[in-house]
Amino acid sequence: MARMPGATWRPVPNFRKGGQLQVRGLVIHIMQGTLLGTDSWFRNPVSEASSHWGTGRAGQLYQWVDTADRAWAQGNGNTDWLSSENEGRSGQLLTDDQLDRNAEIFAWIVQNYDDVPLRRAAGPSDRGLGWHGMGGKAWGNHPDCPGAPIVAQLDEIVRRAAVIVGKKPAPGGSNGGTKPSTGTGTTTPARYKVTINGLAYGYGAVGDHITTAGKALVAKGFGKHYKAGPGPTWSDADTRNYADFQRSLGHTGADADGIPGEASLRKLLGTLPGKTKPAAPVYEPFPGAAFFSPGRRSPIITAMGRRLVAEGCSAYTQGPGPSWTNADRAAYARWQKKLGYTGTAADGIPGKKSWDALKVPKQL
Ligand SMILES: [Zn+2]
Incomplete structure (x- = not known):
């Protein structure tokens, strides 16, 4: 299963589970409508239509179908090709944002699937970046999807994808060349x-x-x-x-x-990772009862106050803050009572045992 990072996952019911037999590349389509209209159309089982991705003219990127599953976008081409629908009408150009989104999709496919070259595909039996009309009647006979202006933009999508992948576009493709695949990864690699x-x-x-x-x-x-x-x-x-x-x-x-x-x-x-033990938490040591006197200011007091609040012992109307106040003392008395202290042992002046039990985190 694969969902592309960065795409908004909006699953639709129109697909064939596990039906993607292979991935030769990406096929570009035009919605003849809006992103939202297409989104609801793909949710309607009556339409029997879907695609893996969709882009909006403002740069939105949806993924409707997992790439392990077969979307219903281009007839006989569905088993072997992934698909991108694009907001707009045949005859228009894709927006700059849509070019970027499709380049991101194509780059992701090149990086995640064997044998998808970084170039345009010459036809249905080739590999790379294709368009719906190239499949002819077998792909549902949509010669105007996505339309000539967008077909002329496919080289730009390849160019932008190459920047993302960090490689030069591969030779061949749009001139009709059908470069044989490089045959990577058919045998089982080392398993020790x-x-x-x-x-x-x-x-x-x-x-x-x-x-x-x-x-x-x-x-x-x-x-x-x-x-x-x-x-x-x-x-x-x-x-x-x-x-x-x-x-x-x-x-x-x-x-x-x-x-x-x-x-x-x-x-x-750049470095050799090793086993690291999780660092033990470090707490403030007990600073002594005399520390807690009017006029004392310290980040320790703020940290203590936060712990008292976390323990449900707040007596604060504001704060907690760094200055030792009557609210700190009242809150600390509640903590002492929570621990079972009574009388003068719960007077709100911290002692070592109650302090250690509070586990005030050290500010590192
Ligand atoms: Zn189409």
């Missing part, structure tokens, strides 16, 4: 674990450090095998991305099998 500085890496390893490594791979442009994630569980996609990263360092053979070594990990992260 290593321990580096007390932390496990490799297939099945789990933890925040896996997410951190995955995000670092994405940031360096080695995220194209992720269909979900990265993290927190190390998957074959992590291994494949890591192998790409190792090859970029000049590693070959077993040194580029996608399982981290200490040197490559240090290069990826």
Whole structure:
């Protein structure tokens, strides 16, 4: 399952669960209407229509259908292509914001699916960025979707996506070239674990450090095998991305099998993560009963007051603040009574035992 970060998730009932057989790329459409009108149309089962994403002319970005599921946007092209509907009418141009949104969608697809090249697609059996009309009758015969002006903008969407991905657009595509896929990732990659500085890496390893490594791979442009994630569980996609990263360092053979070594990990992260114990909370030590006297001003008193409020012992009409007041003393007396003290033991002047029990956090 995949939902694109940054898109507003607005699920609709019109889709085929798990029906996305493969992803060749993104198909651009025009709504012939508004974003909100389309949103309600896709919610109506009678329409039998939907798309994965939709953009508004002001730059809104909706995701209506998960990319694991088949949207109903372009006939026979639905099984192999993801889809973007765009607010407006055939003959108009996409707005600058819509160009950006579609570039973001296309960049995300290139980064998350194998074998989607960063270029325009020449036709339904090609890969890359396409448009509805290119599918002809098999795709429902919509030669004017999204319309010639927008088809002429597809190169600009590719250009902007390339900036996001941080790579040059791939050759071929719009001139009719059908570059064969590079055939990445059809065999199972290495599936063993290593321990580096007390932390496990490799297939099945789990933890925040896996997410951190995955995000670092994405940031360096080695995220194209992720269909979900990265993290927190190390998957074959992590291994494949890591192998790409190792090859970029000049590693070959077993040194580029996608399982981290200490040197490559240090290069990826700039540092070597290790097991860290959670820091124990630090509390203010008891400053002595004499500390709590009229005229005393200290951030400790504010911190104490906040703890008293949190314990349900507030006697404050304003504050708590840094100056020791009668309200502090009344509140502290309530705390002492809550602990079971009575009489002069609950006079509102802190003692060590009640202070330690209050656990006033130290301002670090
Ligand atoms: Zn269309």
